[in-house]
Amino acid sequence: MIKQLRFFTFVLAITLIGCQEDSFVETNIVVPQAPTGLKYASVVSAREFGVVITAPPTYNSYGAIPVFEIVAVRDSNGTVLNQSDVDAYFSILNATEETVNIEEEDGTIIQYKVLNTDDIGRIRIDNNNPLAEGKYYFDIKMISNFDNQFLESTFANVFELYLGPALASGLLYIPGGQNLLTSGNNKTTEPIVFGANPDYRFVLADNQDKFSIDSSTGVITLNSGYSPLTEPEIVSPTINIISNISEEVVSFSNVVSIYISNNPVVIPKQTIQLFYPTFEFENTTYGFRIHDVVNTTGLFWQRLAPAPGALVGDDRPAENVNQKRLEVNIVRPSGGNQVPHESWAIMNSVDLTAYQFGFDVETEFFSNNQFVEYLSTDGSSPSFMKAYISTDYLGDFNSATWTEITDQLESNIESGGVFIEGNEFMGYPYPGDQNLRDFPNPDGLKDPAKNADNKWIRSTFNMADYVGMSNVTVAFRVHTTFEGSISYVFPFDRSGRYLISDFNITAYEQ
Structure with missing residues:
Protein backbone atom coordinates (compact mmCIF):
# COMPACT_ATOMS: atom_id res chain seq x y z
CA MET A 1 0.00 0.00 0.00
CA ILE A 2 1.22 3.49 -0.79
CA LYS A 3 0.38 6.07 1.82
CA GLN A 4 -0.68 9.60 0.95
CA LEU A 5 1.83 12.18 -0.22
CA ARG A 6 3.60 14.23 2.39
CA PHE A 7 5.30 17.50 1.52
CA PHE A 8 8.63 18.61 2.90
CA THR A 9 10.77 21.34 1.41
CA PHE A 10 13.87 20.30 3.37
CA VAL A 11 15.14 23.87 3.07
CA LEU A 12 17.23 23.59 6.23
CA ALA A 13 18.73 20.31 5.03
CA ILE A 14 19.98 21.88 1.82
CA THR A 15 22.77 24.42 2.16
CA LEU A 16 22.40 27.07 -0.49
CA ILE A 17 25.74 27.90 -2.05
CA GLY A 18 26.96 31.27 -0.84
CA CYS A 19 24.58 31.49 2.12
CA GLN A 20 26.37 33.31 4.94
CA GLU A 21 26.06 32.95 8.71
CA ASP A 22 24.82 36.51 9.14
CA SER A 23 21.87 35.69 6.89
CA PHE A 24 20.12 34.62 10.10
CA VAL A 25 19.60 36.54 13.32
CA GLU A 26 20.22 34.89 16.67
CA THR A 27 16.58 33.80 16.96
CA ASN A 28 16.82 32.05 13.54
CA ILE A 29 14.34 34.53 12.07
CA VAL A 30 15.20 35.28 8.44
CA VAL A 31 15.66 38.98 7.71
CA PRO A 32 14.15 39.81 4.30
CA GLN A 33 16.84 41.22 2.02
CA ALA A 34 17.30 41.46 -1.71
CA PRO A 35 19.75 38.87 -3.10
CA THR A 36 23.41 39.83 -3.34
CA GLY A 37 26.72 38.44 -4.50
CA LEU A 38 25.63 36.52 -7.61
CA LYS A 39 28.68 35.11 -9.39
CA TYR A 40 29.09 32.72 -12.33
CA ALA A 41 32.27 31.07 -13.51
CA SER A 42 33.05 32.22 -17.03
CA VAL A 43 32.75 29.67 -19.83
CA VAL A 44 35.59 29.84 -22.35
CA SER A 45 35.61 26.37 -23.93
CA ALA A 46 32.17 26.21 -25.55
CA ARG A 47 31.49 26.27 -29.31
CA GLU A 48 29.37 28.50 -31.47
CA PHE A 49 25.79 27.35 -32.06
CA GLY A 50 26.32 24.45 -29.62
CA VAL A 51 24.97 23.42 -26.24
CA VAL A 52 26.18 25.30 -23.16
CA ILE A 53 25.37 24.34 -19.56
CA THR A 54 26.95 26.44 -16.82
CA ALA A 55 27.92 25.37 -13.33
CA PRO A 56 25.58 26.52 -10.51
CA PRO A 57 26.36 30.10 -9.43
CA THR A 58 27.22 31.32 -5.96
CA TYR A 59 25.02 33.95 -4.30
CA ASN A 60 23.54 35.14 -1.02
CA SER A 61 19.75 34.86 -0.81
CA TYR A 62 19.51 35.33 2.98
CA GLY A 63 17.70 32.04 3.55
CA ALA A 64 15.13 32.29 0.77
CA ILE A 65 14.98 30.01 -2.27
CA PRO A 66 15.34 32.49 -5.13
CA VAL A 67 13.92 32.50 -8.63
CA PHE A 68 16.27 33.33 -11.52
CA GLU A 69 15.46 35.11 -14.79
CA ILE A 70 17.57 35.93 -17.86
CA VAL A 71 17.02 39.65 -18.43
CA ALA A 72 19.24 40.23 -21.47
CA VAL A 73 22.05 38.74 -23.56
CA ARG A 74 24.40 41.01 -25.50
CA ASP A 75 27.46 40.53 -27.69
CA SER A 76 30.83 42.26 -27.37
CA ASN A 77 29.52 45.19 -29.41
CA GLY A 78 26.65 45.74 -26.98
CA THR A 79 23.98 44.46 -29.38
CA VAL A 80 21.15 42.83 -27.43
CA LEU A 81 19.94 39.43 -28.61
CA ASN A 82 16.30 39.29 -29.74
CA GLN A 83 13.98 38.25 -26.93
CA SER A 84 12.37 35.65 -29.19
CA ASP A 85 15.75 33.92 -29.54
CA VAL A 86 16.31 34.07 -25.78
CA ASP A 87 12.89 32.49 -25.21
CA ALA A 88 13.52 29.78 -27.81
CA TYR A 89 17.05 28.69 -26.93
CA PHE A 90 17.89 29.91 -23.41
CA SER A 91 16.68 28.73 -20.02
CA ILE A 92 17.73 29.02 -16.40
CA LEU A 93 17.03 26.36 -13.79
CA ASN A 94 14.90 27.04 -10.73
CA ALA A 95 13.79 24.81 -7.84
CA THR A 96 11.82 21.71 -8.86
CA GLU A 97 9.41 19.54 -6.91
CA GLU A 98 10.29 15.86 -6.84
CA THR A 99 8.69 12.72 -5.39
CA VAL A 100 10.76 10.41 -3.20
CA ASN A 101 9.56 6.93 -2.18
CA ILE A 102 10.63 5.59 1.21
CA GLU A 103 9.79 2.08 2.35
CA GLU A 104 8.84 1.49 5.97
CA GLU A 105 9.59 -1.70 7.92
CA ASP A 106 6.13 -3.15 7.24
CA GLY A 107 6.66 -2.85 3.48
CA THR A 108 4.40 0.16 2.93
CA ILE A 109 5.70 2.93 0.69
CA ILE A 110 5.44 6.55 1.79
CA GLN A 111 5.77 9.17 -0.91
CA TYR A 112 7.32 12.50 0.05
CA LYS A 113 7.54 15.60 -2.06
CA VAL A 114 10.77 17.52 -1.75
CA LEU A 115 12.06 20.72 -3.27
CA ASN A 116 15.29 20.17 -5.20
CA THR A 117 17.51 23.25 -5.26
CA ASP A 118 20.80 21.60 -6.27
CA ASP A 119 21.05 23.13 -9.74
CA ILE A 120 19.16 26.39 -9.45
CA GLY A 121 20.71 29.26 -11.34
CA ARG A 122 22.33 27.09 -13.98
CA ILE A 123 22.05 28.59 -17.46
CA ARG A 124 21.37 26.28 -20.40
CA ILE A 125 21.67 27.22 -24.08
CA ASP A 126 20.24 24.69 -26.54
CA ASN A 127 21.82 23.35 -29.71
CA ASN A 128 21.47 25.30 -32.98
CA ASN A 129 21.17 28.59 -31.11
CA PRO A 130 22.04 31.86 -32.94
CA LEU A 131 25.28 32.60 -31.02
CA ALA A 132 28.22 32.67 -33.43
CA GLU A 133 31.89 32.73 -32.44
CA GLY A 134 32.69 35.58 -30.02
CA LYS A 135 31.99 36.95 -26.51
CA TYR A 136 28.59 37.36 -24.87
CA TYR A 137 27.41 38.89 -21.60
CA PHE A 138 24.30 38.03 -19.55
CA ASP A 139 22.16 40.12 -17.21
CA ILE A 140 20.46 37.94 -14.58
CA LYS A 141 17.66 38.84 -12.18
CA MET A 142 17.15 37.14 -8.81
CA ILE A 143 13.86 37.33 -6.92
CA SER A 144 13.41 36.25 -3.29
CA ASN A 145 10.06 35.63 -1.64
CA PHE A 146 9.71 36.22 2.11
CA ASP A 147 6.07 35.41 2.96
CA ASN A 148 4.88 37.12 -0.24
CA GLN A 149 7.28 40.01 0.20
CA PHE A 150 9.21 39.95 -3.08
CA LEU A 151 12.70 41.44 -3.22
CA GLU A 152 14.79 41.43 -6.39
CA SER A 153 18.21 42.33 -7.72
CA THR A 154 19.48 42.49 -11.30
CA PHE A 155 23.15 41.71 -11.94
CA ALA A 156 24.50 43.22 -15.18
CA ASN A 157 27.14 41.30 -17.16
CA VAL A 158 27.27 38.71 -14.38
CA PHE A 159 27.98 35.81 -16.76
CA GLU A 160 30.60 35.99 -19.51
CA LEU A 161 30.56 33.44 -22.32
CA TYR A 162 33.18 32.94 -25.00
CA LEU A 163 32.25 30.74 -27.94
CA GLY A 164 35.06 29.37 -30.03
CA PRO A 165 34.67 28.46 -33.68
CA ALA A 166 32.79 25.23 -34.34
CA LEU A 167 35.21 22.44 -35.17
CA ALA A 168 34.59 19.64 -37.63
CA SER A 169 32.50 16.83 -36.18
CA LYS A 269 30.93 -1.76 -49.55
CA GLN A 270 31.93 -0.43 -46.13
CA THR A 271 30.52 -1.58 -42.80
CA ILE A 272 31.37 0.83 -39.97
CA GLN A 273 30.89 -0.08 -36.32
CA LEU A 274 29.87 3.27 -34.86
CA PHE A 275 29.26 2.19 -31.27
CA TYR A 276 29.69 -1.17 -29.55
CA PRO A 277 30.11 -0.68 -25.78
CA THR A 278 31.48 -3.44 -23.55
CA PHE A 279 29.33 -2.56 -20.48
CA GLU A 280 32.28 -3.39 -18.21
CA PHE A 281 31.43 -0.66 -15.71
CA GLU A 282 28.66 1.89 -15.29
CA ASN A 283 30.10 5.00 -16.88
CA THR A 284 30.29 6.58 -20.31
CA THR A 285 33.77 5.14 -20.88
CA TYR A 286 32.11 1.75 -21.17
CA GLY A 287 29.02 2.99 -22.93
CA PHE A 288 26.15 3.55 -20.51
CA ARG A 289 24.78 5.08 -17.34
CA ILE A 290 21.82 4.22 -15.10
CA HIS A 291 19.03 6.57 -14.11
CA ASP A 292 16.72 5.54 -11.25
CA VAL A 293 13.16 6.90 -11.21
CA VAL A 294 11.60 4.66 -8.55
CA ASN A 295 14.10 2.43 -6.79
CA THR A 296 13.29 1.85 -3.14
CA THR A 297 14.97 -1.55 -2.91
CA GLY A 298 18.55 -0.64 -3.75
CA LEU A 299 18.36 -2.67 -6.95
CA PHE A 300 20.94 -1.92 -9.60
CA TRP A 301 21.90 -3.05 -13.08
CA GLN A 302 24.49 -5.76 -12.63
CA ARG A 303 27.11 -6.73 -15.20
CA LEU A 304 27.34 -10.45 -15.95
CA ALA A 305 28.51 -12.77 -18.74
CA PRO A 306 27.23 -11.62 -22.16
CA ALA A 307 24.88 -13.32 -24.60
CA PRO A 308 26.37 -16.48 -26.15
CA GLY A 309 28.86 -15.70 -28.89
CA ALA A 310 27.14 -18.25 -31.14
CA LEU A 311 24.02 -16.06 -31.16
CA VAL A 312 25.88 -12.82 -31.73
CA GLY A 313 28.07 -14.32 -34.45
CA ASP A 314 30.58 -12.08 -36.18
CA ASP A 315 28.87 -8.89 -34.99
CA ARG A 316 30.84 -8.64 -31.73
CA PRO A 317 34.22 -6.97 -32.39
CA ALA A 318 37.33 -8.99 -31.59
CA GLU A 319 38.53 -6.24 -29.25
CA ASN A 320 35.41 -6.61 -27.04
CA VAL A 321 37.05 -9.42 -25.09
CA ASN A 322 35.61 -8.09 -21.82
CA GLN A 323 32.04 -7.87 -23.12
CA LYS A 324 29.37 -7.92 -20.39
CA ARG A 325 25.59 -7.95 -20.34
CA LEU A 326 23.38 -5.78 -18.16
CA GLU A 327 20.88 -7.38 -15.80
CA VAL A 328 18.23 -5.78 -13.62
CA ASN A 329 16.53 -8.20 -11.21
CA ILE A 330 13.34 -6.68 -9.82
CA VAL A 331 12.81 -9.52 -7.31
CA ARG A 332 14.81 -9.03 -4.16
CA PRO A 333 17.60 -11.60 -3.80
CA SER A 334 16.27 -12.43 -0.32
CA GLY A 335 12.67 -12.82 -1.49
CA GLY A 336 9.86 -11.04 0.32
CA ASN A 337 7.67 -8.27 -1.01
CA GLN A 338 8.33 -6.74 -4.41
CA VAL A 339 7.74 -3.01 -4.62
CA PRO A 340 7.36 -0.58 -7.54
CA HIS A 341 10.50 -0.05 -9.58
CA GLU A 342 11.54 2.03 -12.61
CA SER A 343 15.06 2.50 -13.89
CA TRP A 344 16.66 3.33 -17.22
CA ALA A 345 19.87 2.11 -18.85
CA ILE A 346 20.96 5.03 -21.05
CA MET A 347 23.44 4.34 -23.83
CA ASN A 348 26.04 6.91 -24.84
CA SER A 349 24.86 9.50 -27.33
CA VAL A 350 26.04 8.97 -30.92
CA ASP A 351 26.73 11.58 -33.61
CA LEU A 352 25.17 10.41 -36.90
CA THR A 353 25.85 13.63 -38.80
CA ALA A 354 28.46 12.12 -41.08
CA TYR A 355 26.20 9.25 -42.19
CA GLN A 356 23.32 11.17 -43.71
CA PHE A 357 24.63 10.57 -47.23
CA GLY A 358 25.25 7.11 -48.64
CA PHE A 359 24.68 5.02 -45.48
CA ASP A 360 22.00 2.96 -43.79
CA VAL A 361 22.32 2.96 -39.98
CA GLU A 362 20.91 0.28 -37.70
CA THR A 363 20.74 -0.30 -33.96
CA GLU A 364 20.98 -3.91 -32.77
CA PHE A 365 20.75 -5.45 -29.31
CA PHE A 366 20.13 -8.83 -27.69
CA SER A 367 17.79 -9.15 -24.71
CA ASN A 368 16.12 -11.69 -22.48
CA ASN A 369 13.38 -11.81 -19.81
CA GLN A 370 13.22 -14.48 -17.13
CA PHE A 371 11.03 -15.45 -14.16
CA VAL A 372 8.16 -13.11 -15.08
CA GLU A 373 4.95 -14.48 -13.49
CA TYR A 374 1.71 -12.65 -14.17
CA LEU A 375 -0.32 -10.66 -11.64
CA SER A 376 -2.90 -12.67 -9.72
CA THR A 377 -5.35 -9.75 -10.07
CA ASP A 378 -5.76 -9.67 -13.86
CA GLY A 379 -3.15 -11.91 -15.49
CA SER A 380 -1.12 -9.02 -16.89
CA SER A 381 2.64 -8.69 -16.67
CA PRO A 382 4.00 -7.09 -13.49
CA SER A 383 6.92 -5.58 -15.42
CA PHE A 384 8.11 -4.52 -18.87
CA MET A 385 11.27 -3.52 -20.69
CA LYS A 386 10.82 -0.83 -23.36
CA ALA A 387 13.12 0.99 -25.78
CA TYR A 388 13.30 4.78 -26.21
CA ILE A 389 15.24 7.30 -28.24
CA SER A 390 16.14 10.97 -27.67
CA THR A 391 17.80 13.67 -29.74
CA ASP A 392 18.21 16.22 -26.93
CA TYR A 393 19.62 14.21 -24.01
CA LEU A 394 22.65 16.03 -22.62
CA GLY A 395 23.04 14.29 -19.29
CA ASP A 396 19.88 15.66 -17.67
CA PHE A 397 17.29 12.89 -17.93
CA ASN A 398 14.29 15.01 -16.94
CA SER A 399 14.92 17.81 -19.43
CA ALA A 400 15.28 15.42 -22.40
CA THR A 401 12.49 14.28 -24.72
CA TRP A 402 12.15 10.48 -24.85
CA THR A 403 10.20 8.77 -27.66
CA GLU A 404 9.23 5.12 -27.25
CA ILE A 405 10.32 2.93 -30.18
CA THR A 406 9.44 -0.52 -28.78
CA ASP A 407 6.77 -1.13 -31.42
CA GLN A 408 9.19 -0.08 -34.19
CA LEU A 409 11.73 -2.78 -33.35
CA GLU A 410 12.14 -5.78 -35.62
CA SER A 411 12.61 -8.81 -33.37
CA ASN A 412 13.52 -12.46 -33.75
CA ILE A 413 13.27 -15.00 -30.91
CA GLU A 414 15.99 -17.60 -30.49
CA SER A 415 14.96 -21.07 -31.68
CA GLY A 416 17.21 -23.98 -30.86
CA GLY A 417 20.15 -21.68 -30.20
CA VAL A 418 19.88 -19.80 -33.51
CA PHE A 419 17.85 -16.99 -35.05
CA ILE A 420 15.97 -18.38 -38.04
CA GLU A 421 15.83 -15.99 -40.98
CA GLY A 422 12.22 -15.22 -41.85
CA ASN A 423 10.97 -15.42 -38.24
CA GLU A 424 11.29 -11.66 -37.72
CA PHE A 425 8.27 -9.67 -36.54
CA MET A 426 7.60 -6.05 -35.72
CA GLY A 427 7.60 -5.01 -32.09
CA TYR A 428 8.81 -6.79 -29.00
CA PRO A 429 7.39 -9.92 -27.37
CA TYR A 430 5.19 -9.66 -24.29
CA PRO A 431 7.15 -10.71 -21.16
CA GLY A 432 6.60 -14.14 -19.63
CA ASP A 433 5.30 -17.42 -21.03
CA GLN A 434 2.13 -15.99 -22.69
CA ASN A 435 -0.13 -18.20 -20.50
CA LEU A 436 -3.59 -16.70 -19.96
CA ARG A 437 -4.03 -18.53 -16.60
CA ASP A 438 -7.83 -18.20 -16.79
CA PHE A 439 -7.63 -14.43 -17.32
CA PRO A 440 -8.54 -12.46 -20.46
CA ASN A 441 -5.65 -11.62 -22.77
CA PRO A 442 -4.52 -8.13 -21.63
CA ASP A 443 -5.06 -5.82 -24.62
CA GLY A 444 -4.59 -8.82 -26.91
CA LEU A 445 -0.82 -8.62 -26.39
CA LYS A 446 -0.05 -12.19 -25.30
CA ASP A 447 0.86 -14.40 -28.22
CA PRO A 448 1.92 -18.06 -27.79
CA ALA A 449 3.73 -17.85 -31.14
CA LYS A 450 6.02 -15.20 -29.63
CA ASN A 451 6.91 -16.89 -26.36
CA ALA A 452 10.33 -15.49 -25.45
CA ASP A 453 10.33 -16.62 -21.83
CA ASN A 454 14.00 -17.26 -20.91
CA LYS A 455 15.04 -16.99 -24.58
CA TRP A 456 17.33 -14.51 -26.24
CA ILE A 457 15.75 -11.97 -28.58
CA ARG A 458 17.61 -10.18 -31.36
CA SER A 459 16.08 -6.76 -32.03
CA THR A 460 17.03 -4.12 -34.59
CA PHE A 461 15.89 -0.57 -35.16
CA ASN A 462 16.21 1.30 -38.44
CA MET A 463 17.79 4.70 -37.70
CA ALA A 464 16.72 6.28 -41.00
CA ASP A 465 14.76 9.04 -39.23
CA TYR A 466 17.80 9.93 -37.11
CA VAL A 467 20.66 9.73 -39.60
CA GLY A 468 22.15 13.20 -39.94
CA MET A 469 21.44 14.16 -36.32
CA SER A 470 24.30 15.00 -33.99
CA ASN A 471 23.02 13.71 -30.64
CA VAL A 472 21.08 10.43 -30.79
CA THR A 473 20.60 8.47 -27.57
CA VAL A 474 18.95 5.07 -27.14
CA ALA A 475 17.75 4.01 -23.68
CA PHE A 476 16.02 1.03 -22.09
CA ARG A 477 13.35 1.44 -19.44
CA VAL A 478 12.46 -1.38 -17.03
CA HIS A 479 9.39 -0.69 -14.91
CA THR A 480 6.74 -2.43 -12.84
CA THR A 481 3.01 -2.03 -13.41
CA PHE A 482 1.57 -2.57 -9.92
CA GLU A 483 1.07 -0.31 -6.91
CA GLY A 484 1.93 -1.08 -3.33
CA SER A 485 3.71 -4.44 -3.11
CA ILE A 486 3.25 -8.01 -4.33
CA SER A 487 4.53 -11.32 -2.99
CA TYR A 488 5.46 -14.20 -5.31
CA VAL A 489 3.36 -17.35 -4.90
CA PHE A 490 3.73 -19.71 -7.86
CA PRO A 491 2.56 -19.12 -10.55
CA PHE A 492 1.68 -15.47 -9.87
CA ASP A 493 3.16 -12.11 -8.86
CA ARG A 494 6.83 -12.28 -9.75
CA SER A 495 8.45 -9.31 -11.49
CA GLY A 496 11.34 -11.28 -12.95
CA ARG A 497 14.56 -9.95 -14.44
CA TYR A 498 15.67 -8.42 -17.74
CA LEU A 499 18.96 -8.75 -19.62
CA ILE A 500 20.55 -6.61 -22.35
CA SER A 501 23.68 -7.62 -24.26
CA ASP A 502 25.76 -6.52 -27.26
CA PHE A 503 24.03 -3.23 -27.96
CA ASN A 504 25.57 -1.70 -31.07
CA ILE A 505 25.01 0.87 -33.80
CA THR A 506 26.37 0.08 -37.28
CA ALA A 507 26.49 2.04 -40.56
CA TYR A 508 26.25 0.17 -43.87
CA GLU A 509 27.38 1.86 -47.07
CA GLN A 510 24.56 1.87 -49.63
Missing part, protein backbone atom coordinates in the same frame (compact mmCIF):
# COMPACT_ATOMS: atom_id res chain seq x y z
CA GLY A 170 32.54 14.62 -39.26
CA LEU A 171 34.32 14.08 -42.56
CA LEU A 172 32.80 11.96 -45.30
CA TYR A 173 34.11 10.84 -48.66
CA ILE A 174 31.51 9.23 -50.96
CA PRO A 175 32.10 6.42 -51.66
CA GLY A 176 34.13 5.38 -48.65
CA GLY A 177 36.43 3.29 -50.83
CA GLN A 178 37.93 4.92 -53.93
CA ASN A 179 40.20 3.57 -56.65
CA LEU A 180 43.05 5.88 -57.72
CA LEU A 181 44.96 4.73 -60.79
CA THR A 182 48.61 5.31 -61.62
CA SER A 183 47.42 6.36 -65.06
CA GLY A 184 43.93 7.76 -65.49
CA ASN A 185 41.67 8.71 -62.59
CA ASN A 186 44.03 9.82 -59.82
CA LYS A 187 41.74 12.04 -57.67
CA THR A 188 39.15 11.34 -54.98
CA THR A 189 35.77 12.99 -54.79
CA GLU A 190 35.42 16.19 -52.77
CA PRO A 191 34.52 15.32 -49.16
CA ILE A 192 31.69 16.65 -47.01
CA VAL A 193 32.64 18.32 -43.71
CA PHE A 194 30.12 18.42 -40.87
CA GLY A 195 29.79 20.86 -38.01
CA ALA A 196 32.74 23.15 -38.74
CA ASN A 197 32.94 26.90 -39.01
CA PRO A 198 33.56 27.31 -42.77
CA ASP A 199 36.92 29.02 -42.25
CA TYR A 200 39.18 25.93 -42.26
CA ARG A 201 41.80 24.12 -44.36
CA PHE A 202 42.74 20.49 -45.09
CA VAL A 203 46.16 19.03 -44.34
CA LEU A 204 47.44 15.47 -44.78
CA ALA A 205 48.85 14.11 -41.51
CA ASP A 206 50.62 11.16 -43.13
CA ASN A 207 51.24 9.33 -46.41
CA GLN A 208 52.58 12.48 -48.09
CA ASP A 209 54.84 10.23 -50.15
CA LYS A 210 51.74 8.83 -51.83
CA PHE A 211 49.24 11.71 -51.90
CA SER A 212 48.69 15.43 -51.84
CA ILE A 213 45.52 17.17 -50.69
CA ASP A 214 43.85 20.37 -51.86
CA SER A 215 43.80 22.60 -48.76
CA SER A 216 40.53 24.23 -49.81
CA THR A 217 38.49 21.32 -51.19
CA GLY A 218 39.92 18.22 -49.48
CA VAL A 219 40.34 16.37 -52.80
CA ILE A 220 43.19 13.86 -52.50
CA THR A 221 45.45 13.29 -55.51
CA LEU A 222 47.79 10.35 -56.09
CA ASN A 223 51.34 11.63 -56.50
CA SER A 224 52.70 11.38 -60.02
CA GLY A 225 55.08 8.50 -60.45
CA TYR A 226 54.02 6.61 -57.32
CA SER A 227 53.96 2.84 -57.85
CA PRO A 228 51.78 0.64 -55.59
CA LEU A 229 53.57 -1.90 -53.40
CA THR A 230 50.79 -4.44 -53.99
CA GLU A 231 47.92 -4.63 -56.48
CA PRO A 232 45.95 -2.90 -55.12
CA GLU A 233 47.65 -1.10 -52.25
CA ILE A 234 45.00 -0.01 -49.74
CA VAL A 235 45.78 3.16 -47.78
CA SER A 236 43.65 5.19 -45.35
CA PRO A 237 45.41 8.53 -44.85
CA THR A 238 44.80 10.62 -41.73
CA ILE A 239 43.35 14.02 -42.61
CA ASN A 240 43.57 17.10 -40.40
CA ILE A 241 40.95 19.86 -40.58
CA ILE A 242 42.46 23.01 -39.10
CA SER A 243 40.45 26.07 -38.04
CA ASN A 244 41.90 29.20 -39.65
CA ILE A 245 40.39 31.20 -36.75
CA SER A 246 41.93 29.37 -33.81
CA GLU A 247 44.43 26.97 -35.48
CA GLU A 248 42.78 24.09 -33.61
CA VAL A 249 43.15 20.71 -35.27
CA VAL A 250 40.67 17.85 -35.64
CA SER A 251 42.12 14.62 -37.03
CA PHE A 252 40.13 12.05 -38.99
CA SER A 253 41.38 8.51 -39.54
CA ASN A 254 39.84 5.73 -41.63
CA VAL A 255 37.35 8.07 -43.33
CA VAL A 256 38.38 6.94 -46.81
CA SER A 257 40.09 3.79 -48.08
CA ILE A 258 42.11 4.52 -51.19
CA TYR A 259 42.84 1.55 -53.47
CA ILE A 260 45.99 2.39 -55.47
CA SER A 261 46.35 0.25 -58.58
CA ASN A 262 47.57 0.16 -62.13
CA ASN A 263 44.24 -1.21 -63.35
CA PRO A 264 40.67 -0.68 -62.07
CA VAL A 265 39.56 -2.91 -59.14
CA VAL A 266 36.20 -3.73 -57.55
CA ILE A 267 35.84 -2.10 -54.10
CA PRO A 268 33.59 -3.72 -51.44
